[in-house]
Amino acid sequence: xRVGIIGIGMTAFRPSxxxxxxxxxxxxxxxxxxxxxxxxxxxxxxxxxxxxxDYYEGFGIFDEFVPDQLGAAxxxxxxxxxxxxxxxxxxxxxxxxxxxxxxxxxxxxKASDVVTLDGIxxxxxxxxxxxxxxxxxxxxxxxxxxxxxxxxxxxxxxxAAVVAKNRRNGLRNPLAAYGAAVDAxxxxxxxxxxxxIRALDISNPADGCVVLVLASDRAAKKxxxxxxxxxxxxxxxxxxxxxxxxxxxxxYARIAADMAYRLAKVRRPATxxxxxxxxxxxxxxxxxxxxxxxxxxxxxxxxxxxxxxYDADGRFPVNVSGGSLGCGNVFEATGLHRAGEVALQLRGxxxxxxxxxxxxxxxxxWRFVPSATGAVAVLGAGP
Amino acid sequence: MTKVGVVxxxxxLFRRRLQETGKEMCFEATKMALDSxxxxxxxxxxxxxxxxPDAFDGVAxxxxxxxxxxxxxxxxxxxxxxxxxxxxxxxxxxxxxxxSGLADVVLVVNEEKMSSCQPHPQSxxxxxxxxxxxRPLKPNLVWIFAMEMNRYMTVYGVKKExxxxxxxxxxxxxxxxxxxxxxxxxxxxxxxLNSEVxxxxxxxxxxxxPSDGASAVILASEDFIRKRPIKDRAWISGxxxxxxxxxxxxxxxxxxxxxxxxxxxxxxxxxxxxxxRQIDFAEPYDPFxxxxxxxxxxxxxADKGEAPVLTREGVTERDGKLPVCPSGGLLGVGNPIAAxxxxxxxxxxxxxxxxxxxxQIPHEVHTGVSQAWGDLMQYGSVVVMKG
Numbered sequence: 001x002r003v004g005i006i007g008i009g010m011t012a013f014r015p016s017x018x019x020x021x022x023x024x025x026x027x028x029x030x031x032x033x034x035x036x037x038x039x040x041x042x043x044x045x046x047x048x049x050x051x052x053x054d055y056y057e058g059f060g061i062f063d064e065f066v067p068d069q070l071g072a073a074x075x076x077x078x079x080x081x082x083x084x085x086x087x088x089x090x091x092x093x094x095x096x097x098x099x100x101x102x103x104x105x106x107x108x109x110k111a112s113d114v115v116t117l118d119g120i121x122x123x124x125x126x127x128x129x130x131x132x133x134x135x136x137x138x139x140x141x142x143x144x145x146x147x148x149x150x151x152x153x154x155x156x157x158x159x160a161a162v163v164a165k166n167r168r169n170g171l172r173n174p175l176a177a178y179g180a181a182v183d184a185x186x187x188x189x190x191x192x193x194x195x196x197i198r199a200l201d202i203s204n205p206a207d208g209c210v211v212l213v214l215a216s217d218r219a220a221k222k223x224x225x226x227x228x229x230x231x232x233x234x235x236x237x238x239x240x241x242x243x244x245x246x247x248x249x250x251x252y253a254r255i256a257a258d259m260a261y262r263l264a265k266v267r268r269p270a271t272x273x274x275x276x277x278x279x280x281x282x283x284x285x286x287x288x289x290x291x292x293x294x295x296x297x298x299x300x301x302x303x304x305x306x307x308x309x310y311d312a313d314g315r316f317p318v319n320v321s322g323g324s325l326g327c328g329n330v331f332e333a334t335g336l337h338r339a340g341e342v343a344l345q346l347r348g349x350x351x352x353x354x355x356x357x358x359x360x361x362x363x364x365x366w367r368f369v370p371s372a373t374g375a376v377a378v379l380g381a382g383p
Numbered sequence: 384m385t386k387v388g389v390v391x392x393x394x395x396l397f398r399r400r401l402q403e404t405g406k407e408m409c410f411e412a413t414k415m416a417l418d419s420x421x422x423x424x425x426x427x428x429x430x431x432x433x434x435x436p437d438a439f440d441g442v443a444x445x446x447x448x449x450x451x452x453x454x455x456x457x458x459x460x461x462x463x464x465x466x467x468x469x470x471x472x473x474x475x476x477x478x479x480x481x482x483s484g485l486a487d488v489v490l491v492v493n494e495e496k497m498s499s500c501q502p503h504p505q506s507x508x509x510x511x512x513x514x515x516x517x518r519p520l521k522p523n524l525v526w527i528f529a530m531e532m533n534r535y536m537t538v539y540g541v542k543k544e545x546x547x548x549x550x551x552x553x554x555x556x557x558x559x560x561x562x563x564x565x566x567x568x569x570x571x572x573x574x575x576l577n578s579e580v581x582x583x584x585x586x587x588x589x590x591x592x593p594s595d596g597a598s599a600v601i602l603a604s605e606d607f608i609r610k611r612p613i614k615d616r617a618w619i620s621g622x623x624x625x626x627x628x629x630x631x632x633x634x635x636x637x638x639x640x641x642x643x644x645x646x647x648x649x650x651x652x653x654x655x656x657x658x659x660r661q662i663d664f665a666e667p668y669d670p671f672x673x674x675x676x677x678x679x680x681x682x683x684x685a686d687k688g689e690a691p692v693l694t695r696e697g698v699t700e701r702d703g704k705l706p707v708c709p710s711g712g713l714l715g716v717g718n719p720i721a722a723x724x725x726x727x728x729x730x731x732x733x734x735x736x737x738x739x740x741x742x743q744i745p746h747e748v749h750t751g752v753s754q755a756w757g758d759l760m761q762y763g764s765v766v767v768m769k770g
Binding site for chain 2: 053054055056058059060061063064065066067068072073074075076077078079080081082086089090092093094096097098099120121123124126127128234235236237238239240241251252255256259367370371373
């Protein structure tokens with residue numbers, strides 16, 4: 001059975017949204033998605049999935065606060081405590097069982113409500129072995145960036161090129177919070193934070209919500225929808241412990257990609273896929289992820305970004321949406337936003353940033369510091 | 384739709400386990416489940432983790448933290464979370480991993496470690512309320528459940544001693560359960576009625592205790608079960624899950640409509656049209672004694688207001704016509720929120736495969752239903768299993 005995306009709803013991503021609470025953000029994105037899919041959630045949807053993590057939300061049990069604004073009261077609804085792409089994977093599986101015809105996946109960020117964001121991220125470190133060291137949690141990213149640059153002989157200039165590209169791409173995305181005409185020199189000269197990571201290498205938090213509506217091919221036909229197909233999906237975790245994980249390559253992304261490519265029957269990802277939206281919440285992550293996804297050879301992503309291959313008009317456009325550097329770090333909504341962006345491009349609905357002639361795109365996510373978990377989705381245009 | 388069976392289960396001792404980390408408890412339960420099925424981690428395609436509030440363990444992204452102890456290293460691994468409903472819900476998530484055809488063998492691991500929360504895990508529940516409408520009233524779980532219990536008693540004219548019988552039955556049923564925290568062979572209805580009043584009508588012995596523990600079950604596809612020398616299996620024949628509105632103050636608390644909807648969904652899938660005739664035993668969620676009654680009605684195994692009568696008449700005893708919580712339930716074995724999967728899914732598996740030892744229902748049983756309840760008195764998750 002094929003599963004497709006038939007509705008896309010997103011709010012704008014903003015550094016803060018004092019006029020909206022998290023329920024209102026969800027309501028807006030859901031209303032847009034339902035209108036896009038031309039469905040009534042109370043009649044047409046069989047399952048709702050929210051992707052949320054309690055500490056980011058500031059609740060003991062966030063699942064409680066999900067149903068009303070999605071139209072999900074007295075309906076099958078659940079929380080996947082993970083990135084939006086993991087939620088998408090669960091909705092995909094629900095539909096594959098044949099029990100569910102139409103499923104809704106929601107993910108959001110209300111990071112501006114979080115007073116102690118660094119403290120919460122630090123709280124995810126191992127409480128016995130790592131947290132007592134007292135370091136800022138982004139030290140983990142600094143160490144990994146260092147291992148990546150050394151292990152692949154990548155120049156720090158490549159990181160600056162990622163920053164410049166994604167911030168500029170953000171200027172062409174009306175939803176992006178941090179679009180800016182930043183050049184590579186500015187990125188190179190910004191303050192050193194977690195060496196080799198500099199201030200501009202780090203994405204800034206943003207608020208926002210993304211809702212996608214999924215349907216089986218049968219239901220899509222009944223609803224007269226023109227879906228973007230989920231051709232393959234995969235998700236995986238490397239070791240949660242810092243001491244025993246892979247530091248140079250993103251092994252979680254490689255395993256997840258292997259699974260997604262297997263389902264999608266993609267044998268040569270570098271040529272079978274036209275463009276990618278990959279996690280870039282630190283600039284080095286974009287390059288590391290591209291290599292782990294088999295979209296660049298080891299050590300090659302840096303030279304390719306410097307050559308302009310990953311620009312919107314380059315040979316293999318990467319993060320045309322602006323990525324997290326351009327749009328903002330929307331935490332658990334990051335992967336779902338990327339899947340939505342890939343779907344918009346495949347539908348030809350990406351506005352001024354529309355790519356020409358794209359048929360297959362990949363969206364990839366990572367669960368941010370300090371996790372080693374991620375997911376990959378391969379999406380394809382119809383029929 | 385691939386047919387899915389439970390082929391192994393494991394469960395740790397439920398206690399205050401300050402010396403062990405959550406990871407270690409997950410490892411223990413996972414190892415037991417794998418050993419009981421004669422499988423190893425290499426056989427496992429994917430892992431589902433179920434665990435309730437992160438604040439109990441005091442670790443953000445608790446699913447990531449528990450990952451290696453749960454056998455998730457370098458595998459597809461997901462955590463699902465529906466409050467107390469996770470106790471049964473994680474198995475439903477594991478079911479769709481297999482039923483979709485994406486995995487042959489899925490490990491479901493549930494964990495809760497409440498003792499690290501000081502001075503009492505109740506303080507975590509201070510943060511489950513709407514920040515504007517509820518929190519300023521400083522509510523806690525015992526008093527909203529007292530409201531629900533009171534409503535139930537008032538509408539149907541239920542006597543407190545009929546509710547206390549549930550606590551007595553379950554704490555006695557737990558005798559012989561190797562993991563039990565509060566089994567008591569000599570407890571009487573008077574003991575419950577004379578225990579300390581927490582928030583009327585809830586008394587201390589009406590409530591299950593907070594606890595630490597983990598449990599694990601292994602789900603496998605029919606193909607895998609046929610091909611491998613697997614001795615014990617019970618089939619998952621129906622699943623259902625449902626959430627009600629967040630606005631609990633707008634709901635009539637006397638009947639759990641969300642449980643009824645989840646149950647109807649599961650029964651339809653399992654081709655059960657007369658649950659009272661077709662279901663042989665039940666493991667409803669019993670964190671409070673009145674909840675067992677409430678949930679029996681939600682599961683359509685008793686008419687509205689009839690569950691206390693069935694209990695008084697002994698129908699729900701282990702040797703009764705409809706044994707309810709033969710494991711000892713949360714009241715007898717303990718309530719490490721998500722890890723109660725051991726008494727809900729685990730017990731169904733053990734009863735249906737004749738492995739329940741001293742707890743084995745004396746007559747033959749073929750079909751069982753388990754249910755969990757969570758969030759703000761709003762979540763129902765239901766699994767029907769057949770031998």
